[in-house]
Amino acid sequence: MKTTIFALPLILAPLAALAQDLPEIADADGNGTWSLTELQTVYADLTQDAFTAMDVNADGGVDAEELTKAIADGLVPPVAN
Structure with a gap:
């Protein structure tokens, strides 16, 4: 259990960084x-x-x-939120 708890931030940190780097785009159809x-x-x-x-x-x-990769590859520019 302790291993899981300590590993969780290591797993979630890159996801949080990913979300912060993306522009706010509405997913209209959800x-x-x-x-x-x-x-x-x-x-x-x-x-x-x-x-x-x-x-x-x-x-x-x-x-x-895919959007993160497209920004990194220069397919689309980063957009400030």
């Missing part, structure tokens, strides 16, 4: 990923081709991990 239309509320010039490149697992939506 499905846990962002659609092209949802991302275009922050990235107005985002094209279908760029969205497809961001959607690494090709599930039709961009999740937080």
Whole structure:
């Protein structure tokens, strides 16, 4: 039990950092990923081709991990909240 408690911050810290680095984008349909239309509320010039490149697992939506990678790879710029 103590190992689990001590390990929990090590697991959660990167997730918290990930969430802090992402722009605030509404997930209008509440499905846990962002659609092209949802991302275009922050990235107005985002094209279908760029969205497809961001959607690494090709599930039709961009999740937080994929958006973080897209920002790191320069596909989209970081946005201040």
